[in-house]
Structures are given as structure tokens and as C-alpha cells.
Amino acid sequence: MERKSDKKTGFFATLQQSPSTDEFIKGLWRENAVFVQVLGMCPTLAVTNSATNAIAMGLATTFVLLMSNMLVSSLRNFIPKQVRIATYILIIATFVTVADYVIQAISLDVHKSLGAFIALIVVNCLILGRAEAFASKNTIGKSFLDGLGMGLGFTFALLCLGVVREILGSGTLFGIPFFPANFQEWVIMILPGGGFFTLAAWLLIFNWAKQRKKKVVQLDNKEIAA
Amino acid sequence: MNADSLWYIFINASLINNFVLAYFLGICPFLGVSGKLETASRMGGAVTFVMLISSMSAYGIHALLVAIDAPFLQLISYIVVIASTVQLVEMFIKKISPALFRALGIFLPLITTNCAILGLALFQTSKGYGFVQSFVYALGAGLGFTLALVLMAGLREQLDLADVPNVAKGTAITLLIAGILSLTFMGFAGLGG
Amino acid sequence: MALSLFSNKTFKHGVHPPETKDATSKMPIRRFPFAPVMIIPLAQHIGAPSVPVVKEGQEVTRGQLIAKATGFVSVPMHAPASGIIRKIGNVPHMSGKMVPGFYLEPFPSSGQEVNEGTPVNPETATPDEIIAGIQNAGIVGLGGAAFPTHVKLKVPEGKTIDTLIINGVECEPYLTTDHRVMLEQGPDIMMGIKYLMRATGAEKTIIGIEANKPDAAEYLNSIIPAGMPVSVKLIPVKYPQGAEKMLITALLGREVPSGGLPIDAHAVVVNVATTAEIGRLLPHGRGIQERVITITGPGVKKKGNYLIPIGTPMRFVLETVGVEDNISEVFLGGPMMGPSISNLDIPIVKGTSGVVVFTDNEAKKRKEKIYPCIKCGACVDACPIFLNPSKLGILAKAEEYDTMVGQYHLMDCFECGSCTYVCPSNIPLVQYFRMSKGIVRKRSVKN
Amino acid sequence: MSSLNKTLEIKTSPHIARGVSTDMIMRNVVYALIPVSIFAVYAFGLSALLVLITAVVSCVLTEHLLCVLTHKQSTVGDWSITITGLLFGLTLPPNFPLWMVFFGGVIAVALGKFIFGGLGYNTFNPALVGRAVLQASFPVAITTWHPAFSTDRFSTIASSTLTFPFMEPVYDTVSGATPLSVMKFEHIAAKTSDLFMGLTTGSSGETSALLILLGGAYLVYRKMMNWRIPASIFLSVAILSGILHTINSQYPAPDFMLLSGGLMLGAVFMATDMVASPITPIGVWIYGALIGTMIVVIRVWGGLPEGVMYAILFANAFSPQIDNLIRPRVYGTSSRWSRT
């Protein structure tokens, strides 16, 4: 039995109904790597002490994700199951190395502040996870969209953290002062503890919103039943 | 104390700059496997073990790469060697102890693709540690990881029986505890300095 | 004199609630009248219920056998009064269940004299004869557990008993039954000890008495027959000293193994009232038909120690002694372990050692607000078994029964209530444990 | 006889209780803290008073609001939050900006207690969680000390105290140095009698060892505190620093170690927070020894002059493990480890 009220309307809903755009949209929000799947936590926490770092890291990850997704997808029939993980890692590591050099060429400063975490994109569970769960089973086109969506979703999540941590921790946003001169920075925000707390706070907010939504839906159902 | 002394390397890797709590390395297994003490301690052991193995492998590979003057292959060869070694270990465990294998479940392959393992290899290289130093560094990092994991597991087991508000259940509360633990470990700063 | 009896040894942990025994400890034992209808459940002991040997409408005389034992772990029932068996059917029981039993209507003029049976000679009887005699007399533990005494006395193959411990501790607040029995039935106790030592082959007997009853200790010490290896020991006042495990530890310094019985520590523990009853009934071959009970508590008008026929309904007991208007709670036994009863049709049974009546005032004084466990450790410091009641309570709330049993020794808890008594957060720990044990037993039966 | 027809109440045994309740214990801890608080105000003046009031108010208010928000009955009545507030205030520098105090109070309750499920479930000492967050957030403010017994302490308020919310505090007076930082950086020990009487500078509540010990003694006497915890902390600190001091007199002596910094307040009032400490007697000794050892290690070799807070938090994190590993031998069983 299908209820009319289940049908969603609006822009996003239209997008969702087309299968290929859904591959893209889902990563942004519904299956967001950080907030929903809790993957790729290390870079999420480590490099988000400024918004700039967050974006740089997010884009680098998106690049690697996109490229490896496409390569894995195109080679998917060539790779036997037993060596699947090993080869995926090879592929990912390659693109990370490439990204590493590219970033060095663009800006040493950014490279320095991201530190080892560029190299560590290799082991971001998100990338291997997508290669394994999606790209190895889907066409190149779909894998491209999936990678793009997931990557941008990841970037968005990093930005969420980076903005909060930079504003409170350094009193700036993208390096530009955000507060009057003698603002007291919350140093904790750029320390490791602050990373944990900020992410936890975001999760709390999302959980709370989700629970509220559930309640509202339940209320709706009750009304329908009445 | 000398920054290169073994004792300092050990303390630094395990407490002061704990891999999970200060460097944010290996957060995924930290969040995933810290629910039960039993699994956590075994996972800690497994990670320490893999760290030692990969530290040794990385040391060897690094020497090789320096010899053939191909530093750009560092990342890819580290990760491949580590991944394969871990996969070997995984198969080995599956063979000798299916129970252990089942307990660690999907996390054994995750260890391979774990930031802490690769991070260790990269750091030891960039710090220019020798063989013994690398070994001690890996040991410290592994034990520090285990300590964080075990502490977290104890706290989470206790919280399983507590009235944690619904919104905070799951990852959120784990992260909050990790944050507090991370603040706590700041007390070790400067030890041996 | 008293000092020489005093021993400083005791068990570890435990609590010391206010003794509140003064109201009745000086009151001599007095006889009780017969109730118009007596209610006699067939299961007044642990083990198989006895089966009736009389019919509805049959006339019985006091002390006559009315139900016989079924097997070894069972005891017979004797008529507590001369009268007519009105009905054999379901009777209320303090467990809250309806159980098979008799309704006996005493003759209005029923006398107090009792049928005699085959006497057991204390000097010549073999252990088996004594054990059979005790079973025939329908004697069960009068200390509260109501376990058939003869079963305890039967030493299994390969085990030995070296010490007979007579439990005159009476550690529960309010109760003075054993105290009065010791003061008034000294010769019976000595006679009982004689029987018990013969039956068990124990080399010596220790009468354990808490330091708040020096008069009883002095008196018993003074009447020990020459040549009998009996000693009296006064031990510090502490609850639950009367529990047999604790008493064995206090007196002998031994521990009863977990899951084991006192006999595994080469001891047997018998309550003084049980001992007195044995000493009184066996020489005449009689059956037990009455027992000494302390009726007390703020809600009772004529507090005292009474000799009450078994089967007397609680309603009649309370009518006879008179109660205040604002009674709120009646429990059988002491306030630490005694079960509440839900209605007054429940009768006095062999295991009833006291009736305590509380009024609304006590209920009001009790703090009912339950806080979460603050891990203060008071319960850990109180538990004589060295359990962790705090953790057990938290686990029980989360229904982690397997962990409770497997890692926290739930089954070793003997429900003494010390933990609940001290808990500042008012957590009903013992209730949790009883409930959990019930569930665990049910599950293990099922598997 | 009508009273015999009354509906009886039935409840499980025991039918009597010791009569000490949780709120009563908590209230008595507050009593024990009052002399310490009064001395803090006496030594540091109006600023300290404001800090204490703000601390208590922020904690109580947060707890109440959180209960209201989550549709629970307010738990302010059990007094535990008052202790948290008071202790939190007592661990702060007397001239600490009030907005930071308020911020820390909210954190202490929300993050240290409420999120874990409230009273009885907080795995870390809430007051110290609050302080640790402040120390990491505002390290300068929390290590800037106001000298004790300044002459104008009852007439003026330190300029930093009234800093506008979210702004950086400005310090006017010459800041004092705590005996510990003087020790750490200049290797000069303060006079033992001064430390004992509280004539030094430091956090509001930590200076008078005498009053803290009196408060603790009162609680031990009322059996509302586990004396083993301070005992084992004192013992381990004394032994360890004694050994170090004999080896090398550069290291501080035991009496200085015991009486300086937050050790007294921490050992007597904060490590003893029963919720976050182990429950078994042996476990408690180990817990205390862990705290004591860590305090000495941090003070002697660490980068920071003081380590009581970190030591207690670290031991808090350990206490579930201690309880797991240390279990008293159950009566009638032969081994500590026997599991049926």
C-alpha cells in the first residue's frame, strides 16, 4: 500500500528520483562519509583546525577519490577477488602520491600545514570503502558521480569543522580576523581535544535534529490514523 | 632528556603524542572496536603487532628506496608492503584461531588501511630513526594505542549501563570521552623535556 | 565470668543496625490461646510437602499425626490442637501462593496436653534412630530457614563433622525468641545437644551468642553438665552473624566453600530453639505443634514472647495482642530478612520466629527516593560475602544476568540485605538480586 | 477491629535502613567545603567571592536547565551539583574572568556530568573536566595568579575578573607566582608552615591545607568519604618524593610536595568523588597510588608545574579497569579470579 504523503516533492526529491543524480546527491548528505558513515575520521579531526586546511584536504581527497573510483571501476573485471584490496591500495596510493606532488608544487605552506595527512589519504577508509563497495561493482560514469558526491560531502563536513574551529580557536576565518581585536581565542579548539569536541557537537546536533524529525513524523502518522 | 633517546621516543609515542589522542591516527578502529574490553585489548595487541611488523618493513623499504634513489615510490611501496603483510597475518589468524578472527571481524583488514600504521612508517622515516629507534617507536605507538583503546573500552562498557541521553548515544559520546582523554593526556606534555 | 566467654573474633564486613530488642527481651514466654480456625499448610519446610493421613471432617487430637513425610527431605505434620479437620484444600501461604493444607477447627475446650509417641533414649539410641526421631517429630530449622533438621544431621559418606554449633546469635533486630529460649529452656537445650552430638558424631559443641545477651550466655555456661564438651562463646554484635556461614567463620575461623554446605567446613549449625525443641520432644516421642515467637514492633500493643500453636492465623495473633490504628506493614521474622505479608489470613508456620508490625510512622521515616548508585562503596564494605552489590545492582537493572552469575558471583549472595540497609541511594539491591536469581534459576531449569 | 482490615503495604526486606541518604552525604560535603571557601574569600577578597558564586550559579543553573530541557525531574535537590560548582570554583585562580568561570561551569555540568547520564554515571570528575577544558582553552588566564592577602582585596575587584565576555582579560596587578612554579623554574621551595596555613598564592581553594584536612576529617568521621583515597595519595607522594629528594636534593621535599598546589584539595575532595573512583578497598589504594605517582612524575619531570588535575582525570579513566581487575576474593572461594 503506497501512501501519497510518502512522495517527496521539491528540487532534491526530483534529483533523487533520477538514479544517476542520486549517486551524486547521496554522498553530500544522506550517506555523508563523516556525519553518517563515520569514516575518514583521522583527517577530519586532524586537519580541520583551519578552514583553509579543511578545504585543501577535502579537495585533495575528492581528487583521489574521483580518480581511484574511476580507475577501479574501469579495471573491475580485470582484478581477481583475492588481490582486490592490494590492487585498490596500489591505485589509491598512486593518486595520493600524485596529489602530494601537485600540492607541493602549488604551495609549500599548505603542504606543510597538512603534514603527513596528505600521504595518509591513502588509508582514508572512505576511499577504499568506496572502491570496494561501489566502484568495483558499478560503471565508470556512476563511480565518477559517486566519487564526486562522496568527496564533496567529505569536503563539506571538513569545512563544517574547520570553520567552527578556526573561528573560535583563532578568531579568524580563512585567515581573516572575524572578531574585534582583543577577542579571547579558545585555544582548545585548535588542540586535539577541540577536534573531538567539535565533531561530537556536530553529531549531537544532527542526532537531535533527526530525533525531532522522527517525532514529527510519528505525530503525523498518528494524525493520519486518527 | 635527549630527543633521540629510546626512553624518550617511547614515552613520546605512547603518552605525550599518543597516536590516537594527539595525532588523530587510527580513529576508525578506535571508535569501532572500543565498545568491549575483550575485543579492545585484542585489537590493541593486533595493532601493536602490525605496527612492529610494518615499522620493520618500512625501515627495510626505506633503505632500499634510498639505494635506488626513488623517494617518490616511498608511499606506494610502504602501503603495499604493509597491506600485504597484514593480509598474510590475517590469513594466518583465520587459520589458527577462527574465534579470534571472528572477534576482530572486519577490523583486521581495516588495520591494514589504518592511518596509525602508515603514519608510523612515515613519521619514523621523516624523523630519521634508526632500526632500534624505529622498533621502540613502533612499540610505544602500539602500546599507546592499546592504552587509549583499553581505557576507552572500560569507560564505554561502564556507559553501556548508564542513562546516557539518546542524542549522545553512539559515536558522539565516544568522541566526547576521547576529547576528555585527549585533554588528560596533555598532562604528559613536556615529560622528559 | 562473662568476660571469659567473650571472643573478639568475628567475620569481616556486615552491619550493625539498632538492636531494638529491649521491649521484649525481659518478657518471659507466655502461652497463646487457640484460634477458632487454624490454617495448616502442608509445605512448612523446604523439601517435599507432606501428604495428609486424615480426612475432611475427621476429629484429631493434639499432637496426632495428620500428614506424613514423603521421602527423606520431608517432615510430618502434627495437629496443633484437638479439633475437627474442616477442609483439606488450598490455604494461603506467606509466599503469596495458595498451597494445599488443612483448615482445623479446635474444640472450644481443647486442652493443652499432647499425644505421646515412642521416646528416643538419649543415652542408647543410634544416630539413625535419633535422626528418624527428629524427622518423626516434624522438626525443621526454627532459625528461619525451615530446612528439615534431620537432613542436616545425616553425615554423608566421606564427610565428617567435628563441631556442632548451636546458633544463639539472633542477630536480627527486634527478635528475642532465642534469647528467651536460652534463658527459660536451658535443660532442654542441653538435652538437645546430647541428641545432636550423638547423631552427628561431633567432638565438641560451641554455643555462639552475641555480646548483647550476656545473661543467656552466663546461664547456659552455668548449666553445662559435667563432662560434656560444650562451650559458650560471646561474640561481637554484628549482622548477619547468625547466618551459618558467618557464624562458622566467627567461631571456627573457617570458610564454607562457595556453593557448599557447613559440613564442607566440618561443622553443623543448629538454632537454639531447634535444639531445645529436640531436647523437649524426643524423650517423649512427640511431634512439634507450637513454637516461641516474638511479637513486637511499634504497631503492637502487648509486645512479648509467646508460645503460639502452629497454624494460628495472623489475624488472630494480632487481635490477641492488640495493634495500633495506623499499622502499615506486617512481616514475619526480623526486619532485615523477614518477608512482608499481604494479608492476615496467613498462618504462623514452623519457620516463623517473629511477627513485627510497623506503623505509618516508620513508613514515613523511611526515605523512599531512589538515587542512582553513586558508587560510594558502602555496600561493598557491608557485604559479608565480599560481593560487589553496586555492580550487581547496575547489571541487574540492565538485565545482564549472565554477567552477574559468571563474573560477579550472584549465586553466592544469601540475601542478607546488608547492602540495601547501608545504601544511601535507597537502591533495592536485595530485591534485584532475588529477582535475578529467580530468573537465572528459571532459565537454568529450562535449559 | 478495623485496623486489622487495613490494606497492608508489602515491600521486600530489609524493612529498615541506615538512614544516610545520598542527598545527605552531598549536603555534608558542602558543609565541609564551607570553611575552605570562606578562607578563599578571606585570602583573595571580592574577586574570589565572585568567582565562587559564578561557579556555583552556573553549575546549578545548567543542571536545572538541562533537566527541564530533557523533561526530567530537576536533580538540583540532591546537592551534588553544588559540590561540583563549589569545587570547580575553588580550583580556579581567584582573579579568573567571570565569563570564563561561567563557560567552564556549563562545560563541567553538560560535558562532565549530564552527557554521561547525570549523577552516578559521570566517569570523570565533572569539576575537573570543566577545569581541564578551561586550562586547554585559556591557558594564559588560568596560569595567571593573583597574590594572596593584597591590601585592597576587599575594596577592589581585579580588573581581569570583570572582563567583558569573550574578550581577552587585562591584568593590572603584578601577578603572583605559585609555590610550584617558583619551585619548577627557580628551584626555591616555599616555607612549609606558610603552605600549611594557606599564606601562599594559588587557586582560591587550594592554599590552606589545614582547612582542607579539617573538612576531610569531618567527612571521614561521618563516614561519608573514603579515607583510603587521600591516604594512599599522601603515602605514595610522600614515599616517591622522599626517595627522589634523598637521591637529589634539587627535587622538592615531601612536605613541600604534599602541601603545595592542588594536591590537598584534589586528594581530599576531588579524587574522593566516589562516582569516578574505584569501589573496592584494594582498587582504591591502587587508584590513589596511581594519582600520587602521576602527580610526582608530572611535577618533577613534566613540562607543567602542577599535575593534580591531570593525574585525577587519568586515574578516573582507569577506574573502570581497576574495578574490573581488582575484585575482592568472594567468601568461600579460593582464588581472586575464580569465575563460575
Place this chain on the structure above:
Amino acid sequence: MNQTDLLQGQKPSNSIHMFRAMVGIGLLCALLIVVSYEYTLPVIKHNKAVALEKAVFQVIPGAVKRVTYKLTDQNTFEEMQGEPQKEQVVYAGYDANNQLAGIAVEASGQGFQDVLKLLYGYSPTDQKIIGFYVLESKETPGLGDKIEKDNDFLANFSGLDVLLSDDANALKNPVKSVKHGTKENPWEIDSITGATISSKAVGNIINNSISYWAPLLYKNISTFTGNQVSSLE
């Protein structure tokens, strides 16, 4: 759905396929990496050189040109090209007149949180430290990182006395950090309040490093000054 469908993919594939896949992909990856390395290398080298130069010029006021020297086994210095691998190097800075303006030395040691990496400029002629730059630091932001930003602190290094003893084998007065506001001698470093530990660490690192280098550099001063002409174009 039937059994064979589902069980597909569970079948073990043969070894040749696995070899083919792994080695093939390995080669492909190597190719990719090498190509991108080759393409980016010049840019990165240039970036690094610029960054190093910037740092060197910052610690040696007035310098416009940098020459890298490595320490030889005979405790002498010789000019080197390319990137240092294992060698111990110093960077000599020359001013617009091609005069030796100072020598930049890297030093590292334990800070508050982790290893501190510094670059400082040493003038062998004046026997002074003339500049200071933090290459790498994990010190607490807001506290420890003041060693990079605090002007009062940085002012210490625009003329920190590192006079050699008379036999030129050791420092006359060891470099030392003292509490803020108590600096009395030109070889003392005035610490930062609230970051005493980091300040002390800087002092220690510099002291250890300069005690090692100053005698060497001083003795070989001619190598550096003598070079002036040769490296001129």
C-alpha cells in the same frame, strides 16, 4: 535468484590472473607516479629553494645570496650543490656587496609538546646570533607559539652574545633563558611569560647547537670569507 549466481565471485580464480592484475597495475602506477614526479619536480625544487632562501635571509639581515656548505670529515667546510642528504650543512649568506653577512644554522631539540626545529643566523665576525626563525613547531597555539611571534622574544636574537672562550673551543658564557624581565647579560634570553618552557627549550637548543658550531665556523671563517670572490660572477 539461484545458487550458482550467488556463488559466483566466490570461486577461486587462477594464479595467473592475480599475477597479471597485481603486476600490471603496479607497473601502471609506477608509470603514473614517475610521470607526475618528473613534471612537478622542478617546480617543487624551486619552491623549496625559495622557502629556504627566505628563511635564511630572514635570519641573516642584509643577506641577498645563499651558499650551502657541508662539513667535511676533516672538520672543514666545502661548498656543495644540490640538496643535502646526510651531510651536515650550514648556509652562508652574503649581502649586496658580496660580504659575508652571516651563517644560518639549523638546530632542533625537544620543545614543550614535540621536537622544535629552528634556523638561526650566526655572525662569526661579531660572535653574535643575529636572527632566529622557527622552521617547525607543535607548541601550543597561543602559548608556545609565541616563540615565533612575540616581538620581545624575537628581539633577543638580534644580537645574542655567543663569545667564544679564549681558546676558541667553547662558549665563554652558555646561552641561557631567564625568567621574563630578569635579563641582565647579553648572552641571556628573556623568556615569555606563560611559555617559559618553550622559551627555555629554545635557549637549550641554541646553546647546544652553537656550542658545537661556533668553534667550527669560527676556525673556518676564511673558507666563508675567502669564497666571496670565487662565487662572484
Place this chain on the structure above:
Amino acid sequence: MLILTSLAALGGLTLILAAMLILANKKLHVEEDPRIDIVEDMLPHANCGACGFPGCRPFAEALVSGNALPGKCTVSSEDGRVQIAQFLGVDVGAEEKIVARLACAGGTNVARNRARYQGLQTCQAASLVSGGGKGCFWGCLGLGDCEVSCDFDAITMNPFSLPVVNEDKCTACGDCVEACPKDLFSLQAASHRLWVACKNLDAGDEILEECQVACTACARCAMDAPGNLITMKNNLPVVDYSQNHATQVPIQRCPTGAIVWIDEKKGVIKGEQSKKIIRKGERPIASS
């Protein structure tokens, strides 16, 4: 040159590793029937034990080894069972629909308490305190242990604190049977529609004082029932479900409505002569 060395290095590396992995794969491979995983995936993952195995995985193992039939899993949907059966190529093994039934009708509007229970609000705990204080010693305490125990939300407490089983949701896992300290639940074939909703073992009208819907052992149902369909045992009627029991005759003369007909659609039907219950509120606790 650079390209050559690196190709050789990485190629060699991967070659060696591939060799190692392949060798290990052969040597260390653990044989496990891959179908177990697939079947486990098809099960509902409720791990309820209704199938008689400790959880879904052991059941999957049993299914694959042929030691059980898919129908044993009462939780999965018909489609799911068929899917598994097809996959394994076996019979579904139809099971008769079984549900939990409650042998008590003594809600708070008809049955009363003798004493006021205080303490943990669970039936298990209350039953240990003098039986829980309910007037009828056998009856439901109404604290809802069964409701809590049911993982499938099949039990709800009605306004009179009496559990009501939703037969559609009930999977016959038996948790409630285990949970009830008064043993009031039993698993019955859903086709058992003639039902004695009382466990009181006393005979006579006295019990009506405590509960108005109690069975008084008047035996009218046994008399009216065809043949020996119903016999009186221990003062209670017992229906012999092995006989054809599709008759509403026996319930008609029950004076209290203790024996009922549970209709598939209309729910509980009481006999014509049973006393009507009008009270909508709670029956006051006994006192006079």
C-alpha cells in the same frame, strides 16, 4: 632511467607480494561453506531464537547442513522463507501459526489487590514479595514484564494493566512465556480459539470477591461441551485441543466469562450468560 628503475622496483615488489599472497591464499585458506553467509543474509537478523537455535547464524548453518527447514524461522516473511528454500533447494517446511495466549482476564477493573506493593515495578520482583499483593494469587500483576520482554511489540498493556497479544505480530518466540513469573502465558496454535482465561485453582464463589471474571469451577462448560472435549482438572476446565473444538457452545453458560472464544476478527467473545463488566475505572484496593 628513472622510469626504468622505478618500473622495475614496483613491478618486482608487486610480483613478490602477489606471489606471497597467492601462496598464502592456497596454504592458509579456510574452507567454509559460502552458502552460510548467503543464507544468513537472507534471515531477518532478529537473533530471537524462535527457530530453536541460539541465533540466526547457527540456524543458517543448520539450514545449510540440512538439519533444519526454513519454516522454523517464524520471524521472516513468507517470501523470505520461500527464497531461502529455493536457494537451498529444500521444502519450506510449513509451520502452523502459533501465538502466545494469556490465561488471565483479571484487569484492574475486575480484580483487586489485597496489599499495596512497593518496590521495583516488575512482575518478577513483585511476585517475590508475598506474591505481589494481588487478591487472586494466580493472577496477572499487570506490571508488564511480558510487554518489555516481547521484542516484536506484540504485547501491549490495556488500560486495565492486562497484557493484550497482537496475534499478527506475535512470532511465538516464547519470551513472554519465560518472562511471566505467574506462568500465565503459553504458546498455543492460533486455531485454538476456545480458551480458558483463568488460572485460579480454587473452587467456589469466594474467589469472586477478589476477581469478578475468575473461574469458579462450576463445570458448566464441561457439561455443555460435546463429548469429553472439556474436562475439569484442579478446579479448572481443560480443553482437549486434539479434538474438534470449533464450538462456542461451552462458553455460553459460564457465569463469569472465564472461558471465552477468541475470534479472529471480533476478538474475545464471552458467553451470553456471563456477568457484564461495566466498571471502567480501577477496582478499589480491598478495605472495609
